Structure formats: structure tokens, C-alpha cells
Amino acid sequence: MPNPRKRRAGTAGAAGPDSKRPAGKHTKTRKPTGTSTRVGDSSPEKTSASKNCGNNQSSYWLMKSEPQSRIEKGVDVKFSIEDLKAEPKQTACWDGVRNYQARNFLRAMKLEQKAFFYHSNCKEPGIAGLVKIVKEAYPDHTQFEKNNPYYDPSSKEDNPKWSMVDVQFVRLMKRYITLTELKANHQAHKATGGPLKNMALFTHPRLSVQPLTPGKSRPYSLCYSHARMTP
DNA sequence: GCCAACGTTGGC
DNA sequence: GCCAACGTTGGC
Secondary structure, rough: EOOOOOOEEEEEEOOOOOOOEEEEEOOOOOOOOOOOOOOOOOHHOOOOOOOOOOEEEEOOEEEEEEOOEEEEEEEOOOOOEEEEEHHHHHEEEEOOOOOHHHHHHHHHHHHHEEEEEEOOOOOOOEEEEEEEEEEEEEEEHHHHHHHOOEEEEEOOOOOOEEEEEEEEEEEEEEEEEEEHHHHHHHHHHHHHHHOOOOHHHHHHHOOOOHHHHEOOOOHHHHHHHHHOOOO
């Protein structure tokens, strides 16, 4: 059931983001490595950010979602950053990821890490805002729901294949960063060795959940092989 | 384990 | 709506 699609999210499950969270989890918002990165600044060169991809992986991610209505198996998959903002607690679960690489990245996400919210499959694709991880990976309930577009009959309750995280709205970008702009920077960086030269958005265009690398750190290809472990 | 057929992604 | 790129499936 290939559905390497990104996904919208539903209200953070009945088992909401905080239901069984270790209470005192008020970790300081750890800024991505000291790098100067003003995260979420509108300059695309800075949209890649954070740590290395070694063990603790990227501290910054990019997650795609479709802001426009589209019916998939009878269900509207639309989920824009405005939709996220409108959720209770501005929080939702990121369900429906059905691609192993994307899933592995979901599983690597840590509390408080941030992700750029990317609008795909729409008039003007691009980065719309910033979200943060408020619940680490747990089983995606939609894989067991027969009437759900993301139902996966091959997944067993005692060994769920697919995971999701909960994300919370942080803010919109100061200005919308279009795919066109990102691509221009990516192209330029390929020549100059700039930080976006290996941006997964272009090197792995179908990956709906992807890590971003810090300005001068290792190329994404390394992260990629690290994350490659299991299907 | 190869690989052709098929399905999906997502920009255009 | 088209279609190229690419992931998945399943026969062998």
C-alpha cells in the first residue's frame, strides 16, 4: 500500500499530546546548536538549520502537507498550517505517513525539535511556517482503521508498522518561502557548495518528512544513509 | 534477489 | 490534467 504521502493530521489523538507525557517535560526550548541560525528567518539559506545528523539527527525537519482540498478514498486530505493553527491547542497528530524513510525520520524526532511546514501540491508550493514536535513517535492509529484512507491491512496491532508524532503550531514564516526561491538557492548552492546544495526537497523530492542540515555541516546524503536503517 | 508492472508524488 | 521520477509489489 504505497502511500508515501505526507499527511495532514487529525486532532492529536484521543490520547492527546500530553495525556501520558512525563509531566515535568518543560525542557528549555533548546535552540539548535549554537549556530547563529535565526530559525525561520525568511532567508532561505537559513532554513536549513541545526545540528549534525549523526546520532541525534537533525534538530530541524521539513514536513509536507497539502493545503488544498483533495479527496482521497472519500476523505479530504487538506491540511494547511492554518488548519493546524485552528486545532485545539494548535496541535495535531501527523498521521498517514506510509513511506519507510519518512517514517524513520518521524521516529527520530525529539520533543521540542522544530519542523518547517511545507505546502505541497498547491498553487504556490513553499514553506509556510514553523511547528514543533510535542509528542514523539507513537503508533499511527489510522493504519488499523478500515475506513481510513491510510488503512494498512498488513500492519498488526502488536507490531504497528507506521508511526506518527504530534506537532504544534509555532508561527508562520515572516514571509512565505516559495519552492521557486528554494530551488534557485538550491541551484546556486550546488555551484557554491552552499547549505542547500543537498536539500532533500530536491534530491529526494518525494520524501514527505525530511531532515534539514545546518549551514556548514555534512551533506544530507550522510544523514540519509544514517537514517536508512530499517524498513 | 531481479525486474517489470504498477501506483503515487507533486511540480508544472 | 499531464507526466517524470521513483517507491512498492509480486512473479519468477
